[in-house]
Amino acid sequence: MAEADTRAPEPETEDEVVGLPASLVRAVEEALEEGEAEKVSELISELHPADMADLLESLSPVQRAELLGQIGQTLDPEVLSYLDSDLREDVSETLGAKEIARVLKRLESDDALEFFEDLSEELRTQVLARVPVTIRRLLQEGLEYPEDSAGRLMQREVVVVPAIWTVGETIDYMRSHKKQMERDFYDLYVVDPRYRPIGKIPLSRVLRNKRHVPIMDLLDEGVRSVPVTMDQDDVAYLFKQYSLLSAPVVDTAERLVGVVTIDDIVHVVEEETEDDLLKLGGVTETNVYSAVLETTKSRFTWLLVNLGTAVLASLVIGIFEATLQQAVALAILLPIVASMGGNAGTQTVTVAVRALALKQLSGGASQRFITKELLVGVANGFLFAGLVGLVAWIWFGNPLIGVVIALAMIINMAAAGLFGTLIPITLEKLNIDPAVASSVFLTTVTDVVGFFAFLGLAALILL
Amino acid sequence: MAEADTRAPEPETEDEVVGLPASLVRAVEEALEEGEAEKVSELISELHPADMADLLESLSPVQRAELLGQIGQTLDPEVLSYLDSDLREDVSETLGAKEIARVLKRLESDDALEFFEDLSEELRTQVLARVPVTIRRLLQEGLEYPEDSAGRLMQREVVVVPAIWTVGETIDYMRSHKKQMERDFYDLYVVDPRYRPIGKIPLSRVLRNKRHVPIMDLLDEGVRSVPVTMDQDDVAYLFKQYSLLSAPVVDTAERLVGVVTIDDIVHVVEEETEDDLLKLGGVTETNVYSAVLETTKSRFTWLLVNLGTAVLASLVIGIFEATLQQAVALAILLPIVASMGGNAGTQTVTVAVRALALKQLSGGASQRFITKELLVGVANGFLFAGLVGLVAWIWFGNPLIGVVIALAMIINMAAAGLFGTLIPITLEKLNIDPAVASSVFLTTVTDVVGFFAFLGLAALILL
Missing domain, CATH: 1.10.357.20 (SLC41 divalent cation transporters, integral membrane domain)
Structure with missing residues (x-):
């Protein structure tokens, strides 16, 4: 596999660097060693949460604790959702229940669940006591789905419209409910009176059509529903096989409970192939951080x-x-x-x-x-x-x-x-x-x- | 990896089957052997293009030619874009230049290029002579980008709006240019007067805001542009690292030339990990179909x-x-x-x-x-x-x-x-x-x- 040269320290080749530059990691390590807190803050101030997570992964356990202690409450919640799952335990112990609760409130439902499921039993209980009841219910429900199932992968936030609306009514609804729909999304779902998905509508179709057009005219029918208990490898297979961008997730009564999007699937696909690779090599542990x-x-x-x-x-x-x-x-x-x-x-x-x-x-x-x-x-x-x-x-x-x-x-x-x-x-x-x-x-x-x-x-x- | 049981022939477990059922493959093989053309058509009539491609891959070369001969001109172009690249050569020889030209016209620009690059030199020339000039130019330009580069992955169809517009003007533009934007898309791109990308706007933001809102207020700034020559593994790394859903592709003058979306990346991620797996196993060929x-x-x-x-x-x-x-x-x-x-x-x-x-x-x-x-x-x-x-x-x-x-x-x-x-x-x-x-x-x-x-x-x- 061709790798970008991440070792080049010269700034003129900096734009060729993909991801976190090794020179930055070294600089942070040095600054931490010499206790230069200000230099550390300066070095990490512009980092994307994903690169910040990589930085934490690259440090030794002692340095990591030091850095986390220094950032403290200013830690971007997003960093946690990018962190390798084996480090989450380590990091969450350092952060404590109060801080974790603050962080979970600000993550999307699937990211929050992914982080929450890696916590120790004890921390889970402490955290649940500190989050609002809506989030508590989402987390508890999420944990009831089997591990590595569609239920664990899905986002609970789905924008649903009734089949009888027009384009105009849909746009008006979205404008007036702006606050409840703060996140970006790409498809609308249409359900029947029993909340079973009938189909989905890519947003571009809503934008391309006049206000009087009934939304049923824009519908992608026959979408493939995913049972909430389906194994994530099978969900990934469906996405790859049929080039899906999103799929509705339904419970045993065929009711819509969430949606899996392709960005969740990228990681499943990688894990799955990687699993085979590691197993063929006779390795069961999946990362370089375990003791x-x-x-x-x-x-x-x-x-x-x-x-x-x-x-x-x-x-x-x-x-x-x-x-x-x-x-x-x-x-x-x-x-x-x-x-x-x-x-x-x-x-x-x-x-x-x-x-x-x-x-x-x-x-x-x-x-x-x-x-x-x-x-x-x-x-x-x-x-x-x-x-x-x-x-x-x-x-x-x-x-x-x-x-x-x-x-x-x-x-x-x-x-x-x-x-x-x-x-x-x-x-x-x-x-x-x-x-x-x-x-x-x-x-x-x-x-x-x-x-x-x-x-x-x-x-x-x-x- | 847990696999769904695709071997169960009983119809009551049919809904557990993910992908093409083995029983269907066997039925088609038998029908082909006994020359029952009608039964074959009946069996394949309801197949998704992706499953049809899998069926073609499962058959022996003789059976495949037979089936293709029977379907002939009714073959769904989508089937070709799902076909394993090593079978494309085989299938395209059977189809001939005229049929391929018909098919390419109906595929999206990235799928068309992907199919075209696998053709023999001779077939390429014949096909180029038969497609409209716009498609010809896209294909020829596409082939000039290095193999496995962002240029080969990207879609050329990007919806671009000027920075001075409002939400209302954007919606009006999309409604009046409905015909030119037949495909679904998820982000709008805003460019400066020299066509350099300034940022992108997820469609849901356009729908959530009133007509008078300037689109610059909705902009995701600081999007990561991908150079058109960047290796696809590095592009995939960027998508994974920063959880991107799409990224603008720019030429050496930083001008927007296309967009890579996450659905293109899923296959790159899988290929990349699989490449490592095969290489570690001492294998260079990537498929089970080679001689x-x-x-x-x-x-x-x-x-x-x-x-x-x-x-x-x-x-x-x-x-x-x-x-x-x-x-x-x-x-x-x-x-x-x-x-x-x-x-x-x-x-x-x-x-x-x-x-x-x-x-x-x-x-x-x-x-x-x-x-x-x-x-x-x-x-x-x-x-x-x-x-x-x-x-x-x-x-x-x-x-x-x-x-x-x-x-x-x-x-x-x-x-x-x-x-x-x-x-x-x-x-x-x-x-x-x-x-x-x-x-x-x-x-x-x-x-x-x-x-x-x-x-x-x-x-x-x-x-």
């Missing part, structure tokens, strides 16, 4: 599973201990067999996991994909069989060693192609997340198949 | 590089051939050393690559991250040293073998933590994409360090 102990623990499990499979591979080698004793050269070539199979399989698994996430393997497409990957495995297997066979022959001056490793390579890379597709597809069918589990199973297969083929063939051919 | 030969070729290079590093690891083992001859048990344990180091390092690299992409490692954060990962490596190193040492001791009945592998484990996992961060950070500084190159370097380091430590210590302690 050493926590990180060690979260990675331990994955490594433990991996140890199990590595021991399994070693057991296979153990079976052929007698063979190895007679030709120790084989031990030297073992990592090549394992590594080539593992890497070829990882390539296939990576493609398969993404294809499954994008729902590209339905119907006959799934069989065609498996066949293709098997063929690719065999093709690369033959290519590398030739190459590795030649290298082994020259290295050990024995053509038979070359033949043995060449055959093992073909078998193992065919296995990599076949199991690299079969494993994720099967896991998906069993409702197990293929991103998490595929690579463990896969490397087990390629190690076991590879060592068995290589050492087994060696026992047959060489000895 | 076997092409796929084999694209993966070959990565596997070849990997072969080089595997041979390097084998060379290290070769140095200790004499040691191995005396204690063949060591050969059995080699995969455990390599695999644990490789996996621990992959976890670190995965986190580092994402942190770099999200620009989270600026200032002191980078040093803290390296220290943390080193500590995590050492911590897990000690844990697994105990575990593996015990297993090896029991397995081979020799406590010294346990000591050797335990020490090697600590060294290798510390190296994994240290180099798992240093390698991507250094690559990024050298402007090399860390997602592509990090894992090769890393596994080389963990293999070499692991084998050296393990066999070297064995030579010292055991023999």
Whole structure:
């Protein structure tokens, strides 16, 4: 991915910098270290809330507390909504319930809920006691929806008009209710008498038409409603699939309760793909801010599973201990067999996991994909069989060693192609997340198949 | 990632299906096979263009040509804008220049350009000769912007108003120019006399205010302009960072030339994260539709590089051939050393690559991250040293073998933590994409360090 150069300290390249400049972070760190409070205020005075959040994330915990102490009550509420969720706990403890209540009152309903759900149980209770009853109800209701559901994502502020109005009546209503609609919005929703959404009207259509035009003439009918309990990944899929800009959210009685807009979806889409990336890499924690102990623990499990499979591979080698004793050269070539199979399989698994996430393997497409990957495995297997066979022959001056490793390579890379597709597809069918589990199973297969083929063939051919 | 069950064939769960149902794909495949043209038309008659595109992607090349031949001229242009870019070539050859020209006229400027840029040189010339001059100019201008730049992403249709107008004049203008503004839009842009953007006005503000209000009173000033040549990943970063919904695009003279909206960005964000995912998995091709030969070729290079590093690891083992001859048990344990180091390092690299992409490692954060990962490596190193040492001791009945592998484990996992961060950070500084190159370097380091430590210590302690 091309990255803008954020390291350039020269001011003349400053306009090329995207986001928070590293030079500013360093300057703030220095000023904090030397206790120059005024210099700090000056440095951060012009920062966008998003950059301010990034600054807080870049600082060490001590510096962060220092900076927060210094800004205190002047902290822009928006900063909190931009903050990484793992830092929110830290920051909210520093701020305290009173300050948080002040901040929540000024955020939009979805941002307020997002911040609130990350608070500790204790802070939640304290904060709820300090906010106005309308906000309290919104927060409490919001928390009743399942985590990562449409209900947590949606904004509660929806501008709704009855189906019988004209353009003129709509404009008059909006002008006279200016105060209640302080935020910007882009679509009007039309509901039936039971408050079920009939359709939406992009604002540009209201502006383009004369006052006497009935708003029903401008309606986008057949909008896709999203159930309030729908998982956010599925909501994101709908937005991507049908290029939606917003969607009404309905409760079980099909009544309109809120609206999800595309700006909420950008983060879901990124998280979702990133989740797959991290899981494939064997990582469960999602950020660089968690503590050493926590990180060690979260990675331990994955490594433990991996140890199990590595021991399994070693057991296979153990079976052929007698063979190895007679030709120790084989031990030297073992990592090549394992590594080539593992890497070829990882390539296939990576493609398969993404294809499954994008729902590209339905119907006959799934069989065609498996066949293709098997063929690719065999093709690369033959290519590398030739190459590795030649290298082994020259290295050990024995053509038979070359033949043995060449055959093992073909078998193992065919296995990599076949199991690299079969494993994720099967896991998906069993409702197990293929991103998490595929690579463990896969490397087990390629190690076991590879060592068995290589050492087994060696026992047959060489000895 | 939770997936909706798209495999359920029962109609009562149909409303749980998100996207194209697999049962429909199968039904269309069967109908095509049996040549039942009418049944096919019936099955696809109600499909959304996005689902129709998915259907085309799910079919085999033969079935796809058959279906396209049958639909012919009735194909909805929107379907093409939803089609995977690797299938566009295939489909556009089937359609021909005349049909493509018809389709391009009906797409929005950004969708039209996106489709046009994927055409072959020959088809482009033929199509350009057949479209109206205004569209021709837009397409030719669009292609002059660098690939993956803001210029390729932006929409050319922007509604611009002069700074001196009132709300009333703006509404009157929009009503009288209804025909020229057929598409929905969400913001008005205000420009100065030299056509440089001064700011934007969300439509809801125009609707909420009385006719006499000057539009300058409603202006969002200080909008971030995007240079037309800016890379789309940087544009996406700006949108994510500052929660933008749209941004004006300007040429080198700062004049407004178009607007990028957040719906264009969703796909960029997904592609970008997905790119990292695929590169980390050692894959360069991005889809499941490319042919076997092409796929084999694209993966070959990565596997070849990997072969080089595997041979390097084998060379290290070769140095200790004499040691191995005396204690063949060591050969059995080699995969455990390599695999644990490789996996621990992959976890670190995965986190580092994402942190770099999200620009989270600026200032002191980078040093803290390296220290943390080193500590995590050492911590897990000690844990697994105990575990593996015990297993090896029991397995081979020799406590010294346990000591050797335990020490090697600590060294290798510390190296994994240290180099798992240093390698991507250094690559990024050298402007090399860390997602592509990090894992090769890393596994080389963990293999070499692991084998050296393990066999070297064995030579010292055991023999």
